[in-house]
Amino acid sequence: MFNNLSSLPAYLASRRSGKPRDMVAPGPDADQLDALLRLAMRTPDHGKLFPWRFVKIDDRKAFAALLEKAFLADNPDARPAQIEAAIAPAHMAPALVLLLYAPQPSAKIPLWEQQLSVGAVGMNLLHAAHVFNFVAGWITGWASYSPVVRDAICTGDEQIAGLFYIGSAGQPLEERPRPDPAQIVRNWP
Numbered sequence: 001m002f003n004n005l006s007s008l009p010a011y012l013a014s015r016r017s018g019k020p021r022d023m024v025a026p027g028p029d030a031d032q033l034d035a036l037l038r039l040a041m042r043t044p045d046h047g048k049l050f051p052w053r054f055v056k057i058d059d060r061k062a063f064a065a066l067l068e069k070a071f072l073a074d075n076p077d078a079r080p081a082q083i084e085a086a087i088a089p090a091h092m093a094p095a096l097v098l099l100l101y102a103p104q105p106s107a108k109i110p111l112w113e114q115q116l117s118v119g120a121v122g123m124n125l126l127h128a129a130h131v132f133n134f135v136a137g138w139i140t141g142w143a144s145y146s147p148v149v150r151d152a153i154c155t156g157d158e159q160i161a162g163l164f165y166i167g168s169a170g171q172p173l174e175e176r177p178r179p180d181p182a183q184i185v186r187n188w189p
């Protein structure tokens with residue numbers, strides 16, 4: 001596990017997502033996964049509303065069956081190869097957790113701020129996985145927007161913010177273009 005605080009900035013600068021389809025064992029065991037989720041929950045959250053939930057997907061076969069049902073609802077004439085591709089996300093990576101946006105009624109805290117908080121939880125989970133020397137990836141894909149999947153997993157107004165895959169890198173991680181701070185950061189006035 002990462003344990004050199006003096007090199008933390010460099011370590012954070014090295015973080016990048018892994019591709020879920022390339023992830024291999026080892027992934028987090030049950031205790032490590034709970035520790036990762038606990039770290040992810042240490043997230044700014046105006047009003048202490050906790051507008052987020054995690055759903056651990058242990059039974060991958062059941063999740064695959066749900067994805068198949070959801071895919072066929074929208075694509076009743078799908079060919080077997082298309083169904084196979086659609087349910088592939090159910091079998092990727094050693095660990096899979098869904099992050100849900102769970103908006104809470106509040107006279108004071110706008111939903112926008114609650115959405116910001118769930119995004120921060122997602123980022124925090126990626127960082128936590130990295131600190132534990134795992135790779136992680138945040139994917140929404142089609143399943144996050146499927147009403148069939150949502151109805152099976154969410155309650156009330158919850159929405160799927162993403163599927164979080166955690167494991168070890170089976171392939172070298174690819175870097176992606178990072179923004180030029182000169183284009184992103186400005187001074188005011």
Ligand SMILES: Cc1cc2nc3c(=O)[nH]c(=O)nc-3n(C[C@H](O)[C@H](O)[C@H](O)COP(=O)(O)O)c2cc1C
Nearest residue numbers: 015016017018126137138139140141142161162176
């Ligand atoms: C909300 C959200 C949803 C995403 N959904 C997908 C997706 O469905 N498919 C995909 O290839 N990448 C998706 N991405 C992007 C991946 O997470 C991407 O690999 C990541 O942004 C790489 O950045 P990083 O290396 O800094 O983590 C999504 C990102 C976010 C924030």
